[in-house]
Each structure stands twice: as C-alpha cells, then as structure tokens.
Amino acid sequence: MKKSQIFTRGLIKENVVLVLMIGLCPALAVSGTVRDAFGMGLAATFVLFFSNIIISIMRKAIPNEVRIPIFILIISTFVTIIDYFMQAFQPSLYRALGVFVPLIVVNCMILGRAEAYASKNSVINSAFDGLGVGLGFTLALTVMGAIREILGNGTFLGMAILGQGFKNAPVIFMILPPGAFLVIGVMKALINKYVKKETQ
C-alpha cells in the first residue's frame, strides 16, 4: 500500500470514530464546541503519531503474550511526560489542551492503532497511519462540534453566525449529551451510505 493511501485511508474510509467506531467516549464528550473538538483532535493526533512510532520501533522486542500491558505502559508514560512538560514550560497551551490529556492516556483509539497497525508495520508506515487516523479523528470531532455548537449554542467558534436572536434561544438539546448521540448517529448513517457507494 502506498504511503499516501495509508494516510488518506484514516481520514474517511476508515475513520476511527465513524467507521471503526472506536474512541467514541471523547468523541461524544468533547464535541460540544468547535474549539474543544479541534483541541482534543490535535492533542490526540500528536500522541497517536508518536505512540505509533515508538510502538513500531519496539515491536520486535515486545513478546506477543504481554504486548497489551506493555503498550499501555509505554503510551501512558509518554503521555504523562508530555503532560508534565506542557505544565512546566507551556502553561498557556496546557490551559487550552490540558483538560484532554487524561482522556488520551486511557484512549482505546491509541491502544487500538498500536495493536492493529504499529505493532505489525514499519516505522514510516506507522507514522503515516497515526497521522491519518489522528486527522480523521480531528475531522469527525470538529464536524460534530460545529453542528452541535451552531445548533445548540447559536455560535461557531464563539461567533454568533445565526444572529443574536438564535443565540439567545438555541436548541440547547444539541449541546447536551443526547445531542452528541443524535449527531454521531446521523453522521454514521451518512458515511455508511458514502463508503458503501465507494466500495461498490
């Protein structure tokens, strides 16, 4: 498979949230606003990229029977180091992204990519895979966040794009947890239609 294919595959065709249906917890929880969704997506992409590289480098040294605990140890250590450094040297970045870090440490999406891809493929391919899957995750979250923020809060990135009147009385339901389920369901249905058409 070509590098570009490895990369683009993760964006839509094998979108981690909408097709593979993993990493749903942060997708539902952190898609209330575009800002949060995008921040979570970028933080996850960063971690996914490097965790894939690290796991791929170490893949030959990891015994098959205990690979899962070793993946967890490596990923959580890596994320915790990033967390400490961000707190110490980039406090403003930490204020924006720090809230997502604990969600990433225990994220099944990152462990899932380590298990399904990075532990079996070369470092370069794993890096592309991590990047593609991460950006696909960011894309899905940002679209969800945009829909929910526009309908549920009347704003996009904080700007009242549907007029002040709508902002004062938006569809609050959309920004609450049930809104997340509704949006992810509709998006899943649309993408199923699209992906099916593509494969036929």
Add this chain to the structure above:
Amino acid sequence: MTSTRSMVVTLFIVALVCSVILSFVYSYTAPRIEETQKELTLAGLKEVIIAEVFTPVVPDTVWKAIDSTQNVVGIVFRVFPQGYGGPIPLMVGLDLEGKITGIRIASAAEGLKETPGLGVKIIEPDFREQFIGKTLDNVFLKRDGGEIDAITAATISSRAVCNGIKQAIEKFASYLCPPLDKRCVFPDAQDFIEAITDTLWYAFGESDTIGIVFIATTQGYADQIEFIVGVTMQGQITGVEILYSNETPGIGEVIRSKEFLDSFKEKIPDAITGATVSSKALINGVKEKVECYKDYLK
C-alpha cells in the same frame, strides 16, 4: 512461543524503565510546575483587584491586596461553592467598603466541571462583569431578589456563583478590617512612636504617652497566631485584632469573631467552648505579652 520467564522479565524491565524515566521527568519539572502555578495564581489575583503585592492571610485562601504605596486596598479570597457538576473554583476581590472589585472563575482546563456549552458560560465576561461593584445586599440572581442576570439554561451554576460569593463575604468579612493601622486597636491615640522595631509602639495622646501597641505571636492549634494589642497606661486593653491565623475553619477560626475580640476590652475572656485550644492560645498569648511589656507602661 515465548517462555513465561522472558515474558515476566520483559514486562518488568519495561515497567522499571518507564517508572525511572517518569520519576526523573517529575523531579525535573515539579519545581517549574509549582512556579508556573504561583505565577498563574498571581495573575488571577491581579485580575480581580488592582494591586501590586498580595500577602497571604490564610494560605491559598485569603490574600491582602497592597498597592504600590504600601496601602491595603482590599482582600481577595478563594472559595469552591458547589455547582452543577462539581465545586466551582472561584476568586473574589473585595475593596475596603465590601464592594466586589472583580471575580475570576477557573476555566474547564483549570478544574471547572460545569456542563460544557452551558454551565461553563459562567466564565464569560458578560456574566462575570455583572458582579463588579455589588455588595452583600444585592449579589443574588434577579429571580432571587438580587441584581444578577442568570445564564439561560444554567441557573444552577449561576446561582452557585452568587451563593459562593455571598457565603464567602460573610465568612471572610472579619478579614476586611484587619488592623490596617494601629489605631484599630487604640482608637484614642493621635500618634505612634516605634519603641521596638516592628513590634512595639508608644501611643501618644494630646500631650503624652497614653499606652502601647504591640504585635506578638502565639502557637495556635494549627499554626502561629499573630495578633496586635493596644494597652493603656493603666493596663486596660483597648483592642485586640488577629493579623494572621490558620485555625480550623468553622471551629478555631471563631477567635476572629468580633464578639470574642471585643470582649478583651472588658476583661480577659474565658476560652470558647469547642475552640478551646485556639481561644486559650490567644488568651494566654495576650496575657503573657501584656505582662512581659508592662515595663513600657511607666
């Protein structure tokens, strides 16, 4: 198939290496993290009241705000009222008249647990700035008879902020008039002349010395209690105020109550039931120090 031993050994080595790396990173970054935390706290304090220096009165809870000319301009306190999703980290600045100079609510990244998109709107300026200039009398939601507009669909969070501020003002009001100057404990004096640096002053009336004012410390229940006392030449106490204490909130802190401190003017009071250690510490501290400085009353 890998042998059991090699599985255990590999897992052990990976875990060991990870913990060693983590502990190194932790010990390297911990002081920096503490420093940035302090900077953030200071920045937060400056957001709620205009002042140069903040000296803690109760560690991490109450600060005295001091401006560039060394005058106390107010106090800042930090409270955590219960919101919809959890405690709301809240900082409130009060000027000397008890008016709110500003409030600051931590963002979600700093520990706010209100509903994203709804309750978290309490951190927006539109909501926060309503509180500036309000006092204990009108810091309620409009529907509760006050002057604050609640956030649509986030009444619980909005009300929690109001209640938190109200309770905090009530609780910390006694800190607002700490002895800003020595006249607080010796109202009759016209002037003070230092006799022992930063410790004891002669109080002057119209023409001659009418008493002394001194600052002293005593060991309380949790921490040192620092207090200031005024005494007339006849040995009569004219006032006692607490400068610093960190006693148990709701128990030992009653020694800050006005009734208790005022009762020193009549005679040395009895210990307060339920706060015996703290109140006895202050009573004995005052007694001892008055005795110790009685030579200055001649």
